[in-house]
Amino acid sequence: MSVVIETKQLTSVRAGRTLFSSLSLQLCAGEILHVEGPNGAGKSTLLRIIAGLLSPQEGQVLLFGQPQYEDPELWQRNTLFIGHKPAVKAELTALENLHYQSQFDGAEDVDAWHLLETVGLLGLEDLPAQQLSAGQQRRIALARLWYSTAPLWILDEPFTALDSRGIKLLHERFQHHIDQGGALLLTSHQPLTWSGERLQKIRIEPHDEALGYE
């Protein structure tokens, strides 16, 4: 299996605290990597580093064997990051949000109505997103996954605020993605239904050693 993403000796220090040091991991096509750890351990930081939003203090991240700084656009085209914040515009309707988001992602032939139906928001399409619940807003954000062709998905707590049907739907979508040879990196406090070789786990433990401000 081809390696999609690889980190080498990553170290991240935030606010004088070492979150993780010398973290190396590898994620191949068709695999899921579940990052575990208690609150504040640095799971989100790791995901944001891999997505390219943060830079690590030390170490490097390689996407298809290429370091990040060499070609940021390759990076941006091949990864899809959805963080804690859904990036859904509160003033726009679900339909408009989906429309603009698919334009950003360069997916020209997206049937926004079909997408709405898939994520279970049909009938709510003309309400401004601010009138929708947190879970429904989450669904708007996650609708990107149904047309995305990015090989690497980086999802920070994707199940937050979703109901059990939504979680099941998302699991099915993940399964489809890895069957297609995609890779998935996620954090979640929810147990995942996968088992066996395709699911890897990595645990980030809080460091006790504080570096202090210099």
Added chain:
Amino acid sequence: MNNASTWRILKTLMRRDLAVALRRRSDVINPLLFVLIVVTLFPLAVGPGPDILGRIATGVIWVAALLSALLGSERLFRDDFLDGSLEQMVLLPAPLPALALGKIVVHWLLSGLPLVILAPLCALLLKLPFEAWGTLMLTLLVGTPMLSAMTAVGAALTVSLGRGGALLSLLLLPLFIPLLIFAAAAVESTLVGTSAYGQVVLLAGLMLLTLTLAPLAVAAAIRVSVN
């Protein structure tokens, strides 16, 4: 770099921002009402005589424009920051300074351009002699893009601070001084019957310089803010 996709992303960003702004019309209209009210307050305060009003008109209109630029400038990136759109913007496969320029242009369309259109009404209210109206509008047309660009730099720098409003005003107002000096001088020249060409060209030069450099500064500030 793929120019076609950069252009497509830029257009989408601008269309979305315009759509969001049109859903929240009060954010667009309030700064304009503010300018109108400030301008109508002056005749009440200093007396309606055309000799005084006509002389201070340019200054009043421009100072009101500067202050209105600060109103709501916090919002320029705040909502995007809070709902996560800002970090998604950083991750878009397009150069971030280009997207920052797009944001500046949208801000200008919604704050600067209406001000230029409103200028004759303000000039009328303050009895600015008619021959100077054209110059006043011209200075606003050339000066307001600069206001938008500098406001964007300040807003991007303070977006991750909880309450950056007062800090933002303190950061930005001193930077507006050259703009104010040249704009007032241009209108003054027209009033005394000489050409305002020099001042307007200088303002245009400043505008081009600001519009070239500000997107880079905004992009750098956004990268720091989403950390």
